Amino acid sequence: MGYVNLPEPSVTTAAGGGDKGNHPAPGTKLLRLVGVSFGLLCILQVAVNVCLRLTLYYQNAVSDMEVFYYYQIVCLSEICRKRPQGWRIFGGSAYYISSTEKTWQESRTYCQSVGADLMIINSKEEQDFANSFQTYMWIGLTDSETEGRWKWVDGSPLTTSYWRDGEPNGKTVENCGDIKTFTAEKSWNDENCSHSHKWICE
Numbered sequence: 142m143g144y145v146n147l148p149e150p151s152v153t154t155a156a157g158g159g160d161k162g163n164h165p166a167p168g169t170k171l172l173r174l175v176g177v178s179f180g181l182l183c184i185l186q187v188a189v190n191v192c193l194r195l196t197l198y199y200q201n202a203v204s205d206m207e208v209f210y211y212y213q214i215v216c217l218s219e220i221c222r223k224r225p226q227g228w229r230i231f232g233g234s235a236y237y238i239s240s241t242e243k244t245w246q247e248s249r250t251y252c253q254s255v256g257a258d259l260m261i262i263n264s265k266e267e268q269d270f271a272n273s274f275q276t277y278m279w280i281g282l283t284d285s286e287t288e289g290r291w292k293w294v295d296g297s298p299l300t301t302s303y304w305r306d307g308e309p310n311g312k313t314v315e316n317c318g319d320i321k322t323f324t325a326e327k328s329w330n331d332e333n334c335s336h337s338h339k340w341i342c343e
């Protein structure tokens with residue numbers, strides 16, 4: 142009230158001592174606020190995109206090209222870098238067939254180590270795709286918990302099956318599933334889990 146000829150703010154800043162002299166101009170503050178807000182929005186957008194992508198992927202609702210794009214370009218995480226070359230894309234999933242042989246459990250452990258699991262066959266198309274590799278290989282099927290109650294590695298019960306005629310026949314000795322007679326649509330066999338075979342991860 143008592144001041145006359147109030148100095149310009151810039152003059153005050155130059156002359157004033159203490160903390161007052163370090164305060165940025167209001168315009169700078171606003172710019173900084175806009176910049177930080179924009180940065181946060183960008184991060185949020187990326188997070189939403191990644192979540193959406195993962196959700197769609199696990200619903201098998203994306204195209205093969207999108208899965209390819211995700212694995213080859215977007216996925217930079219450690220688990221993706223550990224994956225060997227040679228994953229095949231089909232029906233919204235990525236698959237890998239081993240070149241070496243392991244027991245069923247060792248095969249499963251390998252798949253899990255690269256963020257996957259042994260293959261779960263959900264459709265006739267996927268069954269045909271698995272047979273097309275013409276490889277005797279473990280898939281993600283077991284009745285180890287309860288004899289005769291076959292389950293997939295994700296815990297889901299077996300509904301549609303492609304057992305070869307006469308299979309499964311191993312009772313409590315054969316508790317793991319594989320693809321054996323791949324030239325026929327019904328190609329599954331139950332087998333002793335400690336045998337070594339190639340395997341397919343999904």
Ligand SMILES: [Ca+2]
Nearest residue numbers: 261262263267
């Ligand atoms: Ca599947």
Ligand SMILES: [Ca+2]
Nearest residue numbers: 312313315316
């Ligand atoms: Ca069995």
Ligand SMILES: [Ca+2]
Nearest residue numbers: 310311330331
């Ligand atoms: Ca058998």
